[in-house]
Amino acid sequence: MNVFGYRLPLFSSLVIWAILWEIIGHTDAKLILPPLSAITLRIFEIVPTKAFLQALIITGKAFFIGSFISILIGIPLGVLMGRSKIADDLLLPWVNVFLSAPLSALVPVIMVIAGIGETTMILTVVLFAVWIVMLNARAGVRNITPSLVEMARSFGASFPQSFRHIYLWAALPEIIAGIRLGLIRAVKGVIIGQLLISVVGFGTLFEIYLAHFLMEHLWAVMLVIFAFAFVINELLAWAERSVRYYAASR
Amino acid sequence: MPEGMTLQRTLFMYLTHPLFMRLVSFAVVLGAWEFAGSIGLSAAFPSFSETFVALWGMAADGSLFKAFGRTLEPLLMGLFISVAFGVGLGVWMGLKESAEWLFAPVFIVAQAAPLAALIPVLTFAYGIGLTAKVLTVCIMAMPVIVINALGAVRNTPASLIEMGKSFLGTRRQVIWNIVLPAASPMIFVGLRLGCASGFIGVILAELLITPTGIGDLISYNQSVAEYPSMYAAILSIIIASVLFIEGIEFVEKTLFRPEKRI
């Protein structure tokens, strides 16, 4: 948007929202929504504490391991679905079911089977993330023009060579998009898991803060988590843009 | 048999038909479930048949439908608000650059963030009643609906808008006749994703805020270790969610984009 001929940068309106938050924080609503300045101070206070760092490690571990598994399973399966009609017909209905289903309803199932420890967290993350990774990898492979594959074959490429040199690169923009969406869902998954289990990680912190009405602390932790999710999203979006340049002429 | 088709080829053609594949796929998974359940993998893992029996029982004595009724109340209210407000806001942002500048960052951040973390705050602010649950559905569903509607309007092919102007369409005519129909596929993608998130939200609300409806069935049966009933309740909400979203796709094809009816 342009104001007086100057182009306003992206996300600059967040400044206005921050000011609004600050103002609301000083009204009667401060019980629920403390002023942004107070929350910011709390962030600096809480982050170095042991409780926070412990929660961060537990959460981070589940997040990274779960995401890694999702990517490890999701991309090959997605590529398989893109290449083989039979695999697609067998797997796609399930992908669609799990993308439409309320996954939060399945967390209790994981809980009763795997207990309330780290395994459950990791499984929850995989449950939330893997389907979108598969779907996007599939879309990427389906977008490859047949002539590119034929070209490789005409020069004598074997399947592993085609995969490495053609499929992976040609589908890369969609694969990165899938990873980005998967990681976002992984964050949602790990937080939802912790809310439902509530005796691990940030779930514990939330419980404690709520019980003592420490809203500033609650919001502080939430903002740190939100910022983390946002940074991941932007990093991967940047990675996606860097490879998009060749997407149109595939 | 058509000329040139051997028995093998015909058989292959039928066996690999998408519909048949879908049946095979479901059969394999349900079969595995049945097997895993009956060999006692875990005390908490009933077989498919046990779950199905429990499901039938709950449907027969009406408890299932009563629970659905309780769950649908915040779900439908929340979805209605999210869709009406979300599509309207998204389209407005797509048409007016200043609106986009002001609101888009909020929703972009919201889409990436695990908004479920706000549920404790909502409970704190609005208590444990209907309002908190409706708001939960809204915060889960709205961001993706808004972002998709915004993107859909922004991506209208410039050539079509130019054509509308060249035939003297007023701004209102161009928006109604060209921008909105062209945007409807992406808006519907947003609606489907938003409704899926809405379902996640309502179940979360029922599990976290106060047990009612299907969430109550799930957590109660979990607490008394009635696993078949617990799984049955979960299965029922999953089926409901899938059907609901398929329903949206059906509405899209019949009402909005007739050329996509293949």
Next chain:
Amino acid sequence: MTFPSAVAMPSRIHTPEPIVSVRGVHKTYPGGIEALNNISLDFPEGKLTTLLGPSGCGKTTLLKIIAGLLSATSGEVLVEGRTVAGPGPERAFVFQDFALMPWANVMRNVAFGLELRGVARSEREAVASSYIERVGLKGFEKKYPHELSGGMRQRVGLARALSVNAKVLMMDEPFSAVDEQTRRKFQEELLELVANERKTFIFVTHSIEEAVYVSDRIVLLHRRPSRVHAIIEPNISRDVDPEQIRRQPEYLDAVENIWQSLKQYLD
């Protein structure tokens, strides 16, 4: 460069009054790209005038300025004596990429111009039907664009432009997105259309042969920044069989001369 059989004629000698006048038009895009530089042209009524030149020479830009879809940086365009400030009912546009609404069938697409003007449904469908038949698409009224070939889609675009009964029909490289055989057929049909309808046509193309085949008048434009290089009126007799036109010496000479003229400005 002399043109033996085709000469730049001043417009006062027994040619009709210009229905479209372009006076001193400049167009500079934001960022400094100068597309048009001081273009002054007249378009006589009832004739087909072609804007011809290499890619990027601004001919589509000029066409869109005349259509009112773009505004000139300076200068003015007069249509029937009135200054152009935007699109108008006396002008209709045929798009290079057809610009059909994919969610509407042929009937609705053709009737769209009339629909936007508030014409009642039965009336506009009657008008649209006659033009659908005119362009040879009778029977396809209920089909959707994705069910039609490229050539058929352009016929829909043409029928739509004809339906609004404009005096000036602007065509932006209308045949460039179809195959060669269809293109030739379209050129023949265009000649017939020009002969039967009493409209003014402004045609944009980069094909020299196409320009000479269909035009009463050809305006050659320079590369960007565009200026008028020459105006040519190929004196080709169109009373003969369409197939024979391309074999007339006047046709071949005109094509060759234009090519020689443009060649020096190519890289």
